[in-house]
Amino acid sequence: MLRFRFKNTYFILVFLGFYSLISCQSTKNKQIEGKTVQNITISDQKPFTIKPGAQQTHSYLELLKNKNIAIVANQTSVIFKNDSINSHTHLVDSLLSLKITISKVFAPEHGFRGKADAGEHILDQKDKKTGLPIFSLYGKNKKPSDKLLEGIDHVLFDIQDVGVRFYTYISTLHYIMEACAENNIPVIVLDRPNPNRHYVDGPVLDKKLTSFVGMHPVPTVYGLTIGEYANMINGEKWLKNGIQCDLTVIPVANYSASSRYSLPIKPSPNLPNDQSINLYPSLCLFEGTTISCGRGTEQQFQIYGSPELPKKLFSFRFTPSPNFGSKYPKHEGKHCNGENLSLHPHLEKFDLKWIKKAYDNSPNQEKFFNNFFDKLAGSFLLKKQLIAGTSISDIEKTWQKKLKVYRKTRSNYILYSK
Template identity: 55%
Template sequence: MRLNVLKNTVLLFVFIMISFGCLAKPSTENTKQELSVSLSDSTIVVGANRTQAYIPLLKGKSIGIVANQTSVIFKTDSTYTHVVDSLIQLDVNVTKVFSPEHGFRGTADAGEVVKDGIDTKTKLPIVSLYGANKKPTADQLKNIDLLIFDIQDVGARFYTYISTLHYVMEACAENNIPMLILDRPNPNGRYIDGPILEMEHKSFVGMHPVPIVHGMTIGEYAQMINGQKWLENGVTCELTVIEMEHYTHDKLYHLPIKPSPNLPNDQSINLYPSLCFFEGTNVNAGRGTQTQFQVYGSPFLKNQEYTYTPKSNKGAKHPKHKDKICYGVDLTNEKQLNQINLAYIIKAYHATSNKSEFFNSFFTKLAGSKKLQKQIEGNLTVTEIKQSWKTGLDGYKKMSKKYMLYN
């Protein structure tokens, strides 16, 4: 008995040393993916780094984990180790990895089907939640005692990691599997904005009646899913959130690893809630360039000083208007936004020479309503459109407040 206690204590100590950079060396593969590992606020401790809070919960259990390239433990020397690699190193029984859109290593295009496979480094089976099914099946969850969810989100309703969160929670609830969330900051968590999704327009890019910028961390959002009974048949997931330390919603947070191939830096992440509307139009939002979601343009926007030509690249094999000159706007030096900026899409709509084909059906899914397209086509101003959001936003802010874990 004493020997087992001593063994567990030693293992926990070793894991803590790994978390703070005292033992493990960073893998070359991980460091290549870095943008910069300097956090805007170095006092923030993400959930994954709080090993002493969750390692005891994993011992003696068969563990599954929903993870991607952002699922890391930061170290004091400005490097990091992947959570999966660290768990395995400490003999935690990780048996399966579940991967979201863009895959486990985060290299697949937006919307690209991701297949099941085997991770070349750990040899663990990888179950894609963006392939044959988006919700884990009972068979895929068989023999798993606890499921960890650790993915960096960007705080926008149409960013699909929160949709994956929904389906994973639902599957865990239906199969009596507890879920552990390692919480991370929301880089767009300083504000709440946008139209509330109307449920008749529910899709994988919008599953809940929330605004486009929801203002919550993954841990907070999961609590809201449970509390509002949004899972099928009102089931709830047994949930534990490993909270961050020293985080508040008004703190700027630099993402040291790009959360997906087409969000390469802080500027793109900040502009994403405003520029993603262009995905539902004939305007390219920078895919096929090195300034994704920092520029926009199309062959139909004339009299624009800025031009670029989308090319097939690692993040977009088939970008909109590939190999065609796009006329548009460069926002790489735009000031930090603390609200959705509708001026971009309104300006583009009025500048296009092909208004009848400006919008496509995907726009309604992104907006969560048919109203926004009609408002733009009806020449409403930004102020008039945003005024129409006010009642919904006020109700959402009141509802969501009770699920907040951080100031």
């Protein structure tokens, strides 16, 4: 295991050998891009099995021993046993069993157990299982106060992200890093695969639209894991006053840029499966309109529609009703006309065709958009283009200059080869 210093960020890189099943803790030196690094083969690893950072306790346990730890976690913060998605232990429970001192838990949007609605304010509470105090970072206080960080030696961050700018876990990451930088507390990010890492697309955020659903000048789909993203926040000095955090990233093992990864646990209540996660970047724009994107059904972010869309063009029918993750769904109890995309082929781009189709055929276009749309789009221009009837290809052309700049920036923080 080697520790590298790169742009004020520490990486812990674990290289898993191709012949790990037939070797026993063998090591050798290997030349990579002119640098000599230590190639470590671990006998108990199965080759090509993707292992999130949390899974590799040997890589970070020593950093936590005899320290007072705070953890940023939710329902996805688990360690799988024997490479089985059906058998896992929550990271908090695992560390407590290993005698690591955890003093508090910080919870993002949807809460520590992932049961709260999108946008629902979460109160501070105590975890029933462990008795640990849980402090909400969604609602009135999105950034830990200096007082909350008193006596903390390290903050451990382990949350499954989906690689989309308006998915708020990266905003929570930003505020954690900022608060820790201000209080000289190291942050350890346990990296996890990004199911939408296979492409980069969409408008780059206009800084005038900075909010909790868009804090950095990145496109809608930014193509980085949350560990890589943490490195970019640090390296680009996006924290307040350009400060930088003492950051350690524990990378995902046996993972590459081309790896397809099916999330074993829902990252939030309304992203129930791979299809919803893949469609989420494109369909979430409907949250800034009169159109439902399936909240209050069992096909969240796989369908869309509204009562006003014409039945002849939108033949799929659904009726939203309160359910887990959506207490007050849009168009509750009303029959909606729309489209079912649950069998749509896997997307490789940020696709505007559905929102354009819905707007173009809406009988009430002047009320189609709400005040949230521009923040989600990260652009004042997109709404104007849709209203003007601009073609999708022409809209996409207006993103390319800033996308080119972003891709160059992104390339500095890639941890995983193709």
